[in-house]
Amino acid sequence: MQKLIETTDLCKSYASEGHQIHVLRNISIDIYEGQFTVIMGASGSGKSTLLYMLSGMDTVTSGQVSVCGQEIHGMKEKEVAGFRQETAGFIFQQMNLLTHMTCLENVCVAGYLKRGRTAKETEAEAERLLGLTGIGELKRRFPVQISGGQQQRCAVARALINHPKVLFADEPTGSLNSAAGREILDLLYHMSRRGQNILMVTHDLKAALRADRILYLKDGKIEGELSMPPFEEKDTDTRERQLIGWLSGMGW
């Protein structure tokens, strides 16, 4: 398998009230193409920080991060912007849709950045993605007019509009009810099976069930990893038991 993301001795620390807080300590991991990878960990373990650094959304204190062969640490502002346009798509826990724009506009506003595609083509692609995520008929609605689950679907469509190499998802079901959460996970899994590389952070066991590979983060370090066969609905209980067992071993 080809490496998609590679980190070497990745560290992140903050200064707070005169003390240095080390959030991530010497993390060296590889994420591979074609996989649905999940990072798990307890609250405060640094999993979101890791995701933000892997996606170029945050700076590293030391170490290296390479995504699709591109070293993203030390990139200039313009290069980072280009990286986000071309390589990375991001889904947040709080959706972060632009409230003054309709669903279609929220997707298009990201799509307009892609070079070599006309505005019309972008809009057609946005409509296709909104259809794919199941909210095609809601494209003229504003975020406040649709449910949380529908908002997150819109956020997924927005993240995919430029066909990124990796889709980063930070607790995408964290603020949704269980039914809506399951729908989003199904959608992500569906995308993953269609070849979309996904790296997701979650502390939700059910969310992690669909992963091909799970990394466990504890106190800023990778404590262990678990590889699982492709997810099938009928194996849910077995996978869940296996995952709980593994997580218990990790001290979850």
Next chain:
Amino acid sequence: MGIWLIVKGDIRKRKGQAAIIIILSLLISMLLATTVSVLVQSHEQYDKMAEKANVPEAVNIFMEGQTEEADTVFDKLKERPETKSVSLEDILLFQSPSIKLGGEEWYSNLTILREYPDGYELAEGRRGEQGIYLPISLKSIEHIKIGDVVVLKLDGRVIERPVAGFFEDPFLGGAMIGVKQVFLEAEEFDSVFYMTESAARKGKLLGIWTETIEGKSFADKIKALNKETGLSEGGSMYMEQSLIKMAMLILTDIFLSLLFLFSLLLLAVMLVTVRYMLASSLEDDYKEIGILSTMGYTRGRLLGARLLQVFVLCAVGGATGFAGALAAIPSFGNFALDETGILWHGGIAVLPALLAVSVIFVIVLSVTLKSLWKVKKISPVQAIRNGKADVHFKRRYQIPLTKLHALPLPLRLAVKNVFSSLPQYLLLIVVCGFLIFSLISISALNENMQDLKKTAALFGSAVADISVTDHLEETEENRQKFQVFLDKLKESEGIEQVYSYDQQYVDMDGFKMLLGIDGSFGETTHQKPIEGRAPKYDNEMMLTKIASQYLGKEIGDTVTISLDGAKADFLVTGLYQSSSDAGKIGAVMTEGYRRLVPDFGYTSCEILLEDNKNLEESMQEVEELGAEEGLDLQVEDSAAQVNDMMKDAQAGIVLLVVFFYMLSILISALITFLLAITLLKRQRHEFAVYRSMGYPVRTLRTAFACSFGMIGIMGAAFGLAAALLLTSRLFSAIFSNVGISEFKADITVTAVLLPILIITGFMMLFSYYISRKIRRYGVRQLAEE
């Protein structure tokens, strides 16, 4: 104590907004205190100076051949109960080119040489020198200094006297009065006067002071004196002190009126700003207000705290502005009075200035109170639980992003942002509109003033390229010669128009007033009726609106005009406007005037050229044509003359324009800063989202600046509409006291485009600069750990 704590905390929290309120209060109080002080004190100083110099309430100048008449009127005046005192003194009269200043030609309508009168004090120089004393205004108008030589031409002799000093002149010292007076010591004057043989140079100055009579106004007393003594029928130039004062302070009053209006504009800006700031701070602190309510603070106290906060900030700004006014007033006063003939001796007019500033702040606090009233409606539980609800999307104006393909991406985002959050930008649209309105108006005034022909037309004066005056004795033969010259001139090549115009003081319904005599009503740009029609027959006349009000005569009424015993009735057919004698003037046709003076003929004319590029050549040709007819012509460049008179007013207007622009740029910077900081704070989440999608900071900053550019354009539309609707009315109100009751502002493309480009451009620049903060709005803040 608790309230004070809240006030301090709130000011600390919104330092930028607090600074803006302080700066605006400072600017308003400084400008207002300065303007009001200079306005009040310039008039007070004039009155004091006029009293000290014993300036007559009315003067009549008797020229060649009128000196006996002057003696008769003088004797009659002494006998009248309306007369408190009357004076008659010998004077010598000079006109260009018979007088030169500092070796240069001096364009002078009339210069009176007098014996140094009591009451006049020198502002510079010493008495008792063998020299001539000039009004102080000539120092700045003509750039004369002590020791420069004044040349007087008398009976073919040339008398040269060095300038020995400058005096403040509350009588004829102003730049806007065509007549000037210069003094010689008594012995010097006597020797010059008695060695002068030419009666043409000798005249008499009659001064009148009236008694205070209960129930009788000055006009009533003068009317009675005119009727009983023939005062209004004699003399060549009649002036009343009120008119002199007005003419002297006209430029000062106009400049100060404009500055006063600008202070009011700043007030409007401040009111809009305060309302916006309070609305946004209430929105931000909605929850805090709820929390404070639960602690036991009444909503009244919370409202009071915010009111106190605005009061404290205004007081700090106001006090600083007052202190600034104290420092600024001397130089501003000197600038304002520079060409009035008197110097600035005043300071701050404490009471009027305080009153004006207090009124302004009462207005600000009233608006503050009204804006804060909603505090009383905040429910603590609801505030704590929900905070301020988001503005609902239905209240927004939506322009689909997908319909804006033609625009570049930053502009697309700007359009979307501005229209979906229009209420947030209303403050800037209104302020921008006000600023652009004021700049368009002042630029329009400037453009009108810089173009001499436009200015002349505006003020009802003659518009010409060349002025011609015949200096031959006024005989029937010479008048015929001049008429032949006129006829030939009209046939000459390159001449667009030749017309004659004269003025004469006459008695109109018992008042001595100026009468214009026009040989070409309707053909020239001046003296066009603004109501009714121009005279067509010899028994018709026009009055200015001001003269019509003064005489109480309307279109259709009859006015009796008398001069040197002749009397005729004229039907008022129209109203026009003119700045001559502050608008107290009427006009008749040449034939109409001949009903009073049958042998009247013109001895001067104005020439409009088809093309004035070869002015010198044309002047030469006119002179040659006059010489062929045996005339003694004085041919002058009209534009140069008018330019000479107008240059200081023009320079003043230019200064005012620069001042308005600088202040407008400063205000737009302040308001842009205020709004940009607020918007950046509110939209930082959005910026982080945009950046997470891959939007470069530069694109977002450009979009942000474009939003302000759009606001500028919207404000410009509002400002332009206001300018088109109000500018003429505004200037009509300001200029109405100088005879221009209908000011038609010529709003040119430059006058419109320049303010729009400058204000919009600066707003975009300021907002782009401030938006560098977007760099700090990283994606990290979107992280939910």
